[in-house]
Amino acid sequence: MGKTLFDKIWDAHVVQRKEGHPDVLYIDTHFIHEVTSPQAFDGLRRRGIRVRRPDRTFATADHNVPTLNQHLPIREELSRRQVEMLTRNCEEFGIELYGLGHPFQGIVHVIGPELGITQPGMTIVCGDSHTSTHGAFGTIAFGIGTSEVEQVLATQCILQYKPRKMRITIDGQLKKGVVSKDIILYIISRISASGATGYFVEYAGSTIRSLSMEARMTICNMSIEMGARGGMIAPDETTFAYIQGRRFAPKGADWERALAYWKTLYSDPDAVFDKKLHFDAADIEPMITYGTNPGMGIKITETIPTPVQVAEKERASFERALHYMGLQPGTRLLNQPVDYVFIGSCTNSRIEDLRMVANFVKGKKKAPNVEVWVVPGSKQVEAQARKEGIDRIFEEAGFQLRGPGCSACLGMNEDKIPPGKYCVSTSNRNFEGRQGPQARTFLASPLTAAAAAITGKIVDVREFL
Template identity: 75%
Template sequence: MGKTLFDKIWDAHVVSTKEGFPDILYIDTHFIHEVTSPQAFNGLRQRGIPVFRPKQTVATADHNVPTLHQDQPIKEELSRLQVEMLTKNCAEFGIELYGLGHPYQGIVHVIGPELGITRPGCTYVCGDSHTSTHGAFGAIAFGIGTSQVEQVMATQCLLQQRPKRMKIEVNGQLQKGVGAKDIILYIISQISAAGGTGYFVEYAGDTIRSLSMEGRMTICNMSIEMGARGGLIAPDQITFDYVEGREFAPKGDAWDKALAYWKTLFSDDDAVFDKVYSFRAEDIAPMITYGTNPGMGIGVDEKIPDAGQFSDQEQLSYKKALQYMGLQDDTPIEGHPIDYVFIGSCTNSRIEDLRQVAEFIKGKKKADDVTVWVVPGSKQVEQQAIKEGLDKVFEAAGFGLREPGCSACLGMNEDKIPAGKYCISTSNRNFEGRQGPNSRTFLASPLMAAAAAVTGKVTDIRELI
């Protein structure tokens, strides 16, 4: 029987296995940031042991950093303390840090790929659930808890139960204005926010193969939002072309050797998955969420579902979500006014996302009563945007281009959406208070967010392009 791509990579990284126990899995690269690492460093310090392989640990500051005036001290006390602790810990344990002011600083799941650290066939972990982003390269990547962060620091290994395998195929031609974010929001709406629980997902099909690496990262990024352990896509020429020549990518003979191995990374024709889903690209409209989990999504031209279609038990949570959002069931979402637009996060803050938004808004102006934040995912994305003149396009349209960080994705820094206000966001979570206490979030693609910024309301992007 053939092997899935997931099993090929997993098996190559098992250090030891014993029936009835978790596998000991070797981790190629450990990404860390300021939020989930302090306790792990303290654990090592208390036990008097070093970071086992500091050269395989990559550190950056992203969650708590401000996205304006990064050359000045951080105002929020907790944020400042966490960033200072990361700086101190990395210096003490010999880990290179891409902190504020470093040309490689940025959101951890943006800088790994753009620096050539993320590669096919490897294992990656981070104390952050959206580590699944790196699976777009044909890698096993997943988030871990703080105690596991310490475990990897100490041993470069993890105790892990092998998850079940799921394949999600998408085939066909996407409609105009529909992209990777719409694909993943559609999938989650179809299988629910818990539909992938216990599984590692492989995305396949000609629609997935047609996506750029940026699009594939968006897909894999939100695997966790369907409850999956992670997601991955088999590498191909698009993958190889993206990685080649990047700062830390293999060079010369090492590149040739790596490439030969990477070309073996695919699921065999007779590989067996525990569950398979198939979707038609033509069925996917520009998507938007209406509730308080990413599974509560609809096409922008659809009505919010009627509460009557849910069971009595489901209706309780459904009505609670709509009450929080200030919405009514069985009503259109298109045309709903919005107050803020956030274009950024580890889901949609790459140069391709910014280019797409800039192309759409060129010659347009934002609505007067809408505040727009465009937050690049890294210093390299920021500098590339400036080099291409995208900052001028944003400025002319009334969009504010800020400095790199997680920003308004999670309400953990200065960029918070005020209570009661509506934000259409390109991030990955719309939980209650996710973008700030009592804030209300609609998740959508960069194009849908840009359309709302210009019109001041939820708008079908297909009507404007």
């Protein structure tokens, strides 16, 4: 019997397996940031343990960093303390840190791929749920908790039960105005925010193969939002071309050896999945969420469901979500006024995302009722945007291009959406208070967000293309 891509990588990294117990899984690469690492380092100190593989541990500051005046001390005390603690921990334990001011600083799931640290066939973990982003390269990548961060720092291994396997196939050509963010929001809306719980998902099909690496990262990034342990895509020529020449990519003969291995990383034709789903790209349209989890999504032209259209066990949470959002069942979101537009996060802050937005807004002005924040995912993305003149396009449109960081994806830094205000966001979560206390979030693609910024309301971007 053939193996799935997931099986090939997982089985190659099992150090020890015992019936009825979690596998001891070797971890190739460990990313850390300032939020989930302090307690882990304290645990190492108490036990007198050093970091097992500092050369395979990469640190950056992203969650708590300000995106304005990054050269100045951080104003929020908790944020400042966490970033300072990361700096001290990395110095003490010999870990390279891409902190504020470093040319490689940025969101952890942006800098890993762009530096070539992320490579096919790896196991990758980070104390952050959206570690699944790296699965776009044909890796097993997943988020872990703080106690597990300590476990990996100490041993370079982790105890994990092997999840079940799901394959989601999307075939066909995408319609005008539909991008990868719409694909994943569509899938989550169809199977719910818990529809892949307990599974590791492989995305396949002609639609997936047609996507760029940055678009694939967007899809794998949000696998966690449907309950999956992670998501992955088999590497191909698009993957190899993206990696080649990057800072940490293999060189010379090492590249040829790596490439030969990477080309074996695919699911065999007779591989068995625990569950298979298939979607037609022709059915996908620009998507937007209306509620307080990513599964509460609709096509931009559809109406918000009514209670009778919602499963009885979900009606209470559905009604609470609409009350929180200040919306009515059975109505459309089209022409809903918005106050903020946030373009950023580990989901949609790469150079392709910024190019997409810049191409749409060039020569236009933002609506007077909207504040627009564009937050690149890394210093390298920011530098590339300035090199291409994207910063000038944003400035002329009235958009504010900020420094890199997680920013308004989560209410953990200075970039918060005020209470009661509506924000069209390219981030990955719309939970209550996610972007700030009482903030109201609509998740959408960079294109839909750009259109909202120009018009001041939710619109169907296809009318402007």
